[in-house]
Amino acid sequence: MSAGETTGGPEDGRAGAAAVEERPRRRGRLDKREAILDAALRVFSREGYERASIDMIAAEAGVAKPTIYNHLGGKENLFREIMLGAARDTGAKLLAALETFPADAADGAALRAALLAVAPRLVGCFHEPESWALQRMLHAESVRFPDLYGTIRANGMGQALDALAGRLARLANAGHLEIPDPDRAAGQFIALITHELAGLSELGNRALSDAEVDAVVTAGVDTFLRAYAPR
Incomplete structure (x- = not known):
């Protein structure tokens, strides 16, 4: 001592x-x-x-x-807790997936390949049984909890969209895309690679094959690039 x-x-x-x-x-x-x-x-x-x-x-x-x-x-607070917790978990997964989002590309073909690589990781954050269950509950209880959608978006998806918008803006600044509104483009990108899956899977009640998911993702990426590729 x-x-x-x-x-x-x-x-x-x-x-x-x-x-x-x-x-x-x-x-x-x-x-x-x-x-x-x-x-x-x-x-x-x-x-x-x-x-x-x-x-x-x-x-x-x-x-x-x-x-x-x-x-x-009580029951209401418990429901809010699980929905908000799920939103935060999804947001964290999306942000992790966006770590591999391209910041640059040699040409249009390389950019397409990079987007096709990251898009399935983003889709995977939504296309899983727990995520579908939460989406169904959120829609079913939207009248009972009218404020919940906005709160969940702010705590989960909103943060990921902000991050995606920033990455798209960098691609636009580098001349790879023509994007006048990165925030809107970010929402459109997610919608194009995920929205069709809701109908095809009947809100997660029908299992989809890898080929079906790949077809949706590829069509979504190609549509996005047709809209925003430099003229």
Whole structure:
């Protein structure tokens, strides 16, 4: 022990022990919260908002009913929590996928190849069972929660669209595209590679083959390039 150092007294020891004991409790509380949210997602997806109940969610999560109220409040707040959480997760996945979005290209063929490489990664953020379930719930409950769509967009898709608009603007500045409104072009790009999948899959209720998804993505990229390729 060097000069000036002192050993901790009894109070320091008790504080350290309390801190060690507190960490598992916090971790356990977080795990329980996640279990409730996962169970709520399954119940709401299966039963719909109207039929779903806190009793069902408690049984699915394996917790007591008061535990749900203590952690997350009532049914309405629970629904909002899972929708917002899903929006943030989707937004994070989209931003990760956009990391591979091209910043430059040797020519038009190289740009098309680069867009065809990144587009399936973006589509994958939407075209999965959990994402479809959340989209169906959002549309079904839009009257009950009229503010939720805007909140979800701001917390998830909106951030990804902003990032995509920035990348498209860079391509335009480099002369690869002619884009007067990058924000609008970003929305159009996502719509072109994803919108048709909703109808083909019956909102996720019918499995699509890889060939079907590839055809939609390729047509979307080619349509986008025809609209914005330099004249």
